[in-house]
Structure formats: structure tokens, C-alpha cells
Amino acid sequence: MHLTPRDIVVMDVEANVIESEAGLRPTSECLMHIEIYKARPDVFAISHTHSLYATSFAVLNKPIPAVVYECAILNLKDGVIPVAPYGRPGTPALSNSVIEPIKRADAILMEKHGAIGVDKDPYEAVLKSAYLEEMAQIYYHALVINGGKEPESFAPEELQRWAYPSQIKFSR
Numbered sequence: 484m485h486l487t488p489r490d491i492v493v494m495d496v497e498a499n500v501i502e503s504e505a506g507l508r509p510t511s512e513c514l515m516h517i518e519i520y521k522a523r524p525d526v527f528a529i530s531h532t533h534s535l536y537a538t539s540f541a542v543l544n545k546p547i548p549a550v551v552y553e554c555a556i557l558n559l560k561d562g563v564i565p566v567a568p569y570g571r572p573g574t575p576a577l578s579n580s581v582i583e584p585i586k587r588a589d590a591i592l593m594e595k596h597g598a599i600g601v602d603k604d605p606y607e608a609v610l611k612s613a614y615l616e617e618m619a620q621i622y623y624h625a626l627v628i629n630g631g632k633e634p635e636s637f638a639p640e641e642l643q644r645w646a647y648p649s650q651i652k653f654s655r
């Protein structure tokens with residue numbers, strides 16, 4: 484089954500359904516999406532997944548530290564992918580649980596549930612979810628190789644220093 488534009492349910496931030504061409508109900512997790520849009524005015528796209536490795540750390544309520552530099556793209560203010568505390572899906576407890584963590588990072592885990600990536604652009608939001616899953620895989624393997632001992636990770640200040648190399652010259 485494929486998603487088509489007809490299947491997209493249009494809503495406002497008060498959870499009113501504005502348009503549902505195919506007559507579908509919005510996902511019960513739409514309240515969580517709405518809270519993220521309210522908490523982050525710079526965000527226009529949310530990618531929510533239950534990807535295997537990220538969700539495994541979410542099950543353990545274990546934030547993922549910045550073990551590779553690529554995570555600089557995830558804007559980790561505290562140098563970790565934080566975990567939003569557990570809330571039952573579809574309840575205000577769940578939608579409220581993501582508000583503080585999503586202010587600290589563009590990618591977060593949801594305890595005993597899954598993961599979220601956000602951006603102003605839908606493609607980039609999905610890409611951030613992919614980065615999050617990749618980081619979770621690398622962290623998992625680093626832990627296994629290291630006998631369960633925490634690998635070294637980057638300080639938030641080091642991640643914030645990233646800049647496109649000024650040495651690269653464009654002809655126009």
C-alpha cells in the first residue's frame with residue numbers, strides 16, 4: 484500500500500481536522516507532532532520512527548552520546564541524543580514528554596517507544612532520523628567491541644565548532 488496526497492490529513496495546532504480527502508483519521512500521535520511544532524517554531528517537518536537500534540536505546544532510557552562527528556548536524560545542545568520520558572501513546576503525557584528534549588536536539592528518543600527527527604524541511608527531517616539510527620548502530624557496536632564500557636564522546640562545544648571549510652574556493 485502506498486501513501487498518496489489524498490491520504491494526508493490536514494490539521495491545525497488546536498487538533499482540528501481541516502481536510503481529510505480520503506476520510507482518514509489522523510494518527511493518534513498527532514498530538515505529539517502538534518506539541519513539537521508549538522515548542523519549535525523553526526520546525527516544519529517531523530519524522531517519527533520506531534527504528535531498531537534507536538528504539539533499543541529508548542527501551543533502556545539511555546541517551547546516545549556524540550561518538551562520531553556526524554552528529555554535529557543534529558544540533559545536540561547537551562552533546563547527547565536525549566530521551567523523552569515514557570508517556571502512553573495518544574495521551575497528553577506522551578505529547579508533553581517530548582517538549583523539553585526537542586528544545587535540546589533535532590533528534591530525540593522516546594522512552595519505550597521510538598525516535599523523532601525534526602527540521603524545517605521534510606527531506607532533512609527524514610535524513611536526521613536516518614543519522615540518528617546510524618549513530619545508534621555505531622554506538623551499539625562501539626559498546627560491544629569495548630566490552631560494554633562507554634566509548635569517548637565529543638563535548639557539545641566541539642560539535643558546535645563545525646563550519647564548512649573556508650579553504651574551498653568557488654569560481655562563482
Ligand SMILES: [Zn+2]
Pocket residue numbers: 512531532533596597
Ligand atoms: Zn510511534
